[in-house]
Amino acid sequence: MAAFLRLVVFGFLILSVIYVIVSFWSRAVRRRKLEQEWNDTGRPGDKETYMTEGMEQYDRSLRRKLILLIYVVPVVVVGTIIYVTNFM
């Protein structure tokens, strides 16, 4: 039981660190692309507004929610390994 708790706690901590890093990285990439887009489309209107709207769109996007897979995939993998090792 102690080993299980250790796995869950440390696994959660490590995955959270990865999640935070990937979220920040993904936001930075999105921001850079928005800036690029703003420049390429002939600088429509205020840059600040353009960026804010673009990032709000990103916040609602599926792409951002897909980062949650960082938590889902390892759990599924562990479940699969348990099944294959013990019940197949």
Added chain:
Amino acid sequence: MVYVKWVFWGLFWLIVAGFLHYSLPQRDIVRIVNTYEERQDVTGWTKIFWAASDQSQERLQSWDVQFIQAIEPDGDPMVYRNEDTGWGWPPYFKFDTANLYTDASDSTSTKDAPEWYAVTHYGWRNEFLSIFPNAVGIKQVSGPDARLIPWFNIIVLTILAAFAWGIWARWRRFRRNKIEPKIDEWTDGWE
């Protein structure tokens, strides 16, 4: 200085390769001849090659371990230990040691009427250190020449390589764009 660098990277890759070779599953085709259980005195650094939990390793210096004795097609002996890995490392999540022991006992065969089994295992056999690979599963195969394709290892190694390459490429770009200009700036006019 160049040699120091070589030795460092040589050791680094040796450790990585050794770690993967120890942890990833391998399959041997063998004939199982017997199973037994023996008390093992486990002391010193070779403790890391045994799977008993950290708590019991702290308390105990010896414990009972199940073994599976087998003969390889070329006649060489091979002995596997049979231990739960539980929730620990390496992540096989093996809890069915007793079942595997039963299966292995049911799978013994003689030289005259051999039955061949693929034993999935991880770990190393070393006579000097008295360490044994841990059997994870057994499955009957058609014969000693049965062809086994290690799909699991192919997938895992490909994913690992992709991750390593992705991080490496990003690190190189980061160094080129952020660190090297800084160093150039600091060392400007040093000639």
